[in-house]
Amino acid sequence: MSDSSLGLLLLFWLCSLQVFSTAADNQTQVGIRVLQGEREMATDNKLLGEFDLVGIPPAPRGLPQIEVTFDIDANGIVTVSAKDKATAKEQQITIRSSGGLSESEIEKMVREAELHSQKDQERKALIDIRNTADTTIYSIEKSLGEYRDKIPAEVATEIETAVADLRAEMASDDIEKIKGKMEAANKAVSKIGEHMSGGGAAGGGAAGGGSQEGGSQGGGDQAPEAEYEEVKK
Numbered sequence: 001m002s003d004s005s006l007g008l009l010l011l012f013w014l015c016s017l018q019v020f021s022t023a024a025d026n027q028t029q030v031g032i033r034v035l036q037g038e039r040e041m042a043t044d045n046k047l048l049g050e051f052d053l054v055g056i057p058p059a060p061r062g063l064p065q066i067e068v069t070f071d072i073d074a075n076g077i078v079t080v081s082a083k084d085k086a087t088a089k090e091q092q093i094t095i096r097s098s099g100g101l102s103e104s105e106i107e108k109m110v111r112e113a114e115l116h117s118q119k120d121q122e123r124k125a126l127i128d129i130r131n132t133a134d135t136t137i138y139s140i141e142k143s144l145g146e147y148r149d150k151i152p153a154e155v156a157t158e159i160e161t162a163v164a165d166l167r168a169e170m171a172s173d174d175i176e177k178i179k180g181k182m183e184a185a186n187k188a189v190s191k192i193g194e195h196m197s198g199g200g201a202a203g204g205g206a207a208g209g210g211s212q213e214g215g216s217q218g219g220g221d222q223a224p225e226a227e228y229e230e231v232k233k
Contacts, residue, residue, distance in 0.1 A: 020066045026058035030066055032082050034095060038113035040120040045109075051093045053082040061138070129175050133182050137163055140189045151195045155188075162188040 022030065031052050037045025056064050065085040072078045081092035113120070144159050166181040 016070050018068045020068060021062045022056065022059070022064050022066075023061060025061050027061065027064075028056050028058060029054040030056065030082070032068060032080065032091075032093070034078070034080050034093065037109050039109070039116070040124045044112075044116075044120070046105075048078070048095045049080075049093045051082075051091050053084060053089065053091045055087065055089050056084050057086060126173060126175060129178050129182075130170050133166055133170050133178055136182050136185060137167060140185055143189055143192060147192050147196065151192055155191050155195060158191070159185075159188045 020030070029052050031050060033042065033050045034048045035042060035045040036048055039045050053066065056066075067083045067085055069081050069083075070078070071080075076096070078095040079092060080095070081090055083090040140159065140163055144156060148156050162181070162185040166178070166185045169178050169181040172178065
């Protein structure tokens with residue numbers, strides 16, 4: 001889960017190019033937010049601009065490749081573009097220097113970033129583990145759907161229980177407990193491989209799942225929540 005309301009791809013200011021993917025199956029658009037600041041969380045930084053890349057072909061989450069590039073010229077004019085590598089569809093935004101932070105505002109944000117550094121890191125760590133857990137659940141449920149009719153009913157029930165426990169624990173702020181439930185869920189799904197060892201292994205642990213993903217399925221007019229939130233000046 002992220003601290004943003006839409007499925008947003010957040011630009012990393014330290015790199016001129018980043019490749020992102022979708023957060024849900026059949027997602028047909030992504031939102032790009034351009035931020036300036038030193039804090040880990042998007043809401044703690046200044047929003048310079050945002051735009052949508054639409055027309056992404058429906059596909060499993062994590063499969064589309066969205067290339068986001070950042071360029072700044074000698075006059076401080078920033079151009080951010082997003083391109084779907086499969087269709088070559090592209091959108092971009094241009095931000096002039098007047099829309100950014102003043103020197104005093106930058107200095108203030110640097111001080112605030114230093115002051116809240118530990119808390120921000122803790123918040124980011126919790127978001128990261130929740131995103132990892134969400135991807136694990138997605139992968140396990142995909143594997144269970146594929147092999148359910150080939151494994152004993154009690155194994156399927158054990159996997160479903162482990163997934164439900166993990167999903168419930170994700171609402172907590174206890175990183176170690178979330179990790180524990182995630183390990184238990186992966187251990188449960190590994191039994192698919194044990195039962196399929198004589199006729200095609202399913203693998204030990206959750207299979208599949210994309211990078212930088214969120215949770216629920218989407219793909220309508222509004223993009224779902226995204227994972228990972230790191231914004232650098």
